[in-house]
Amino acid sequence: MLLSGWGRFPRADCRVLRPANAAAVPDVLAGQGAAIARGMGRSYGDSALNPAAVIDMRGLSRLLAFDPETGLLEAEAGVVLGDIIAVFLPRGWFPPVTPGTRFVTLGGMIAADVHGKNHHGAGSIGSHIAWLDLLGADGEVRRCSPTENAELFTLTIGGMGLTGMILRCALRLMPVASGWIRQTQIAAPDLDAALAVFEANMASPYSVAWIDCLATGKALGRSLITLGDHAAPDDLPAERRAQPFAVPARRRLSVPIDAPGWALNGISVKAFNALYHARGLSALGERLVSWDSYFYPLDAVLHWNRIYGRQGFAQFQCVLPLATSRAGLQALLEAISAAGTGSFLAVLKRMGPQESALSFPMEGYTLALDFPARARPLALLERLDRIVLDHGGRFYLAKDSRMKADVLHASDPRAAAFRERREALGLVRHFSSLQSERLGL
Amino acid sequence: MSAGAVLILGARSDIGLAVAHAFAARGHAIQLALRDAARAEADRADIALRHGVAVSLHDFDVLDTAGHGAFLDSLPALPQLVVCVIGLLGTQEENRRDPARAALILRSNFEGPAAILERIAERFEARGSGVIVGVSSVAGDRGRASNYVYGAAKAGFTAYLSGLRARLSRAGVRVVTVKPGFVRTAMTAGMQLSPLLTVGPEAVASRIVAVSQGGAEVIYVKRLWWLVMTIIRALPEAIFKKTRF
Numbered sequence: 001m002l003l004s005g006w007g008r009f010p011r012a013d014c015r016v017l018r019p020a021n022a023a024a025v026p027d028v029l030a031g032q033g034a035a036i037a038r039g040m041g042r043s044y045g046d047s048a049l050n051p052a053a054v055i056d057m058r059g060l061s062r063l064l065a066f067d068p069e070t071g072l073l074e075a076e077a078g079v080v081l082g083d084i085i086a087v088f089l090p091r092g093w094f095p096p097v098t099p100g101t102r103f104v105t106l107g108g109m110i111a112a113d114v115h116g117k118n119h120h121g122a123g124s125i126g127s128h129i130a131w132l133d134l135l136g137a138d139g140e141v142r143r144c145s146p147t148e149n150a151e152l153f154t155l156t157i158g159g160m161g162l163t164g165m166i167l168r169c170a171l172r173l174m175p176v177a178s179g180w181i182r183q184t185q186i187a188a189p190d191l192d193a194a195l196a197v198f199e200a201n202m203a204s205p206y207s208v209a210w211i212d213c214l215a216t217g218k219a220l221g222r223s224l225i226t227l228g229d230h231a232a233p234d235d236l237p238a239e240r241r242a243q244p245f246a247v248p249a250r251r252r253l254s255v256p257i258d259a260p261g262w263a264l265n266g267i268s269v270k271a272f273n274a275l276y277h278a279r280g281l282s283a284l285g286e287r288l289v290s291w292d293s294y295f296y297p298l299d300a301v302l303h304w305n306r307i308y309g310r311q312g313f314a315q316f317q318c319v320l321p322l323a324t325s326r327a328g329l330q331a332l333l334e335a336i337s338a339a340g341t342g343s344f345l346a347v348l349k350r351m352g353p354q355e356s357a358l359s360f361p362m363e364g365y366t367l368a369l370d371f372p373a374r375a376r377p378l379a380l381l382e383r384l385d386r387i388v389l390d391h392g393g394r395f396y397l398a399k400d401s402r403m404k405a406d407v408l409h410a411s412d413p414r415a416a417a418f419r420e421r422r423e424a425l426g427l428v429r430h431f432s433s434l435q436s437e438r439l440g441l
Numbered sequence: 442m443s444a445g446a447v448l449i450l451g452a453r454s455d456i457g458l459a460v461a462h463a464f465a466a467r468g469h470a471i472q473l474a475l476r477d478a479a480r481a482e483a484d485r486a487d488i489a490l491r492h493g494v495a496v497s498l499h500d501f502d503v504l505d506t507a508g509h510g511a512f513l514d515s516l517p518a519l520p521q522l523v524v525c526v527i528g529l530l531g532t533q534e535e536n537r538r539d540p541a542r543a544a545l546i547l548r549s550n551f552e553g554p555a556a557i558l559e560r561i562a563e564r565f566e567a568r569g570s571g572v573i574v575g576v577s578s579v580a581g582d583r584g585r586a587s588n589y590v591y592g593a594a595k596a597g598f599t600a601y602l603s604g605l606r607a608r609l610s611r612a613g614v615r616v617v618t619v620k621p622g623f624v625r626t627a628m629t630a631g632m633q634l635s636p637l638l639t640v641g642p643e644a645v646a647s648r649i650v651a652v653s654q655g656g657a658e659v660i661y662v663k664r665l666w667w668l669v670m671t672i673i674r675a676l677p678e679a680i681f682k683k684t685r686f
Contacts (some may be wrong), residue, residue, distance in 0.1 A: 062487035087491050
């Protein structure tokens with residue numbers, strides 16, 4: 001079966017096995033060579049591709065237990081985040097961390113150790129996982145937690161599925177008082193102003209910026225920063241207070257076919273960015289938005305990955321340490337605007353501190369970009385890799401589809417340590433992806 | 442519609458679970474009956490958590506006809522509605538060559554389901570209300586060379602449901618026959634199925650919920666199947682016996 005990640009680049013013909021539930025996974029895995037688990041296929045590159053065996057975990061879709069006192073939810077690893085929100089938001093609970101789409105599985109979130117707009121305060125998803133059940137190459141299922149099989153637990157969070165198959169997990173949900181977000185939008189005319197807004201708003205639970213990466217000169221780094229917090233019923237208009245979790249259904253759009261390759265070019269991207277900026281300026285200040293439009297604006301456009309056409313696109317997400325963020329971001333933005341191949345969506349975000357085995361986040365600033373998978377933009381990405389290395393930054397594996405192994409290892413000494421532990425634990429032969437082979441993980 | 446309990450016979454199957462979710466989403470308590478019921482604990486918890494209804498597990502073996510009465514006595518309440526999705530397909534070659542296998546197919550698809558539904562019908566009749574939904578098969582509409590052991594069993598079940606419906610028509614009990622056609626389930630995994638004639642388990646479930654509330658009492662899940670089977674039934678034997686499907 002021809003599979004790809006969300007970026008639709010690269011593609012690979014993979015043998016796919018689909019266990020019906022958690023209990024069936026050991027039998028399916030037994031006798032396989034190397035395999036990789038796959039959930040909703042929302043990592044962008046080749047993290048969940050393996051021609052020999054892809055284990056489609058979406059059959060592991062059961063909620064197992066919920067404690068309304070503590071918010072602890074136990075579930076199979078193929079449960080989709082959007083289902084959790086649909087079931088538990090009406091009861092006053094929300095995921096403590098969410099990526100930019102709700103079409104992800106719990107297992108996928110753990111494997112990529114995803115972060116959200118609240119990373120500076122809440123950390124990544126891994127810090128909200130109480131335990132996980134991990135199927136090893138030996139067919140044993142081990143309960144892993146900070147106190148039990150602690151090393152496997154640490155390696156598995158952010159371990160890109162390379163430590164075993166996550167079968168079940170327990171996630172601590174967060175109590176919320178409504179389905180609405182109090183959003184504040186702030187315009188920053190340049191990079192310094194954008195960073196100042198982030199630093200001044202560390203107490204805001206959510207913060208993220210859209211950054212115009214085609215702006216040059218004095219406008220380099222001009223941004224729209226969006227802050228947010230869960231609204232209390234008192235924040236809502238009177239007519240909504242009786243049902244604080246009900247939000248109006250959003251219109252669903254869909255990109256029905258691949259856009260032709262010329263549809264996204266320098267001119268259309270520049271026009272889009274200018275338009276987006278102008279629209280953002282008209283919406284400055286505070287207002288209420290529903291949870292889905294705040295957290296998942298792109299989920300409303302099904303198959304939005306088709307706008308890049310058949311050849312697909314490459315995501316690029318790096319994080320720079322706090323001390324070098326200013327200089328590194330300037331260098332990245334200058335390289336991008338000089339190349340003229342702007343990113344359709346460029347996102348800037350302040351991250352908080354984090355200790356982990358292979359997870360992406362570190363304290364500093366993360367920049368996420370996407371580019372069509374064509375020769376010129378891909379060459380630009382190699383230049384961006386160098387800038388990130390020069391500034392002591394690193395790369396998000398869930399977004400990566402094209403990085404060279406030496407770049408990864410130069411950026412992150414943890415990669416070699418992770419590989420060494422995989423070898424010592426006998427995992428390399430049993431769990432691998434095209435990405436892990438490309439990067440030597 | 443008052444949200445009485447719904448009993449699912451054969452709750453291990455993909456269709457059975459989809460039917461359970463569909464009724465639970467409408468507020469019905471759910472009774473899941475299957476062999477080794479404890480294996481379905483994750484499914485029980487999932488339905489209960491998602492829909493906020495009571496869900497119970499019940500050991501049930503459709504072939505153990507002597508135990509059917511005790512099984513019904515053990516339920517927390519006599520259900521308002523029962524959906525029987527029990528079925529065993531096997532392979533035609535094996536079903537045909539091995540008499541023990543043929544007997545198992547006939548008993549699992551016809552004798553067992555007919556026996557348990559008769560016991561339930563008695564109790565519904567005594568109460569004066571209830572809905573019985575039997576999931577039969579298009580394979581029972583005409584015996585075909587490629588699966589006539591299974592088809593004969595389903596034909597028997599379809600005829601049984603037809604008679605039960607007629608007998609109970611004045612007793613306040615509805616009997617509905619559902620013929621799903623091709624369904625994407627574990628039972629059909631790996632088969633080449635025409636997309637025009639194939640549905641997911643959720644589509645079967647939502648049709649079952651709809652017909653349990655009123656309307657037609659013999660339905661194909663996909664209406665195109667009605668046309669297909671009407672033609673197949675109308676073919677003269679001289680022509681039909683030369684077909685390969």
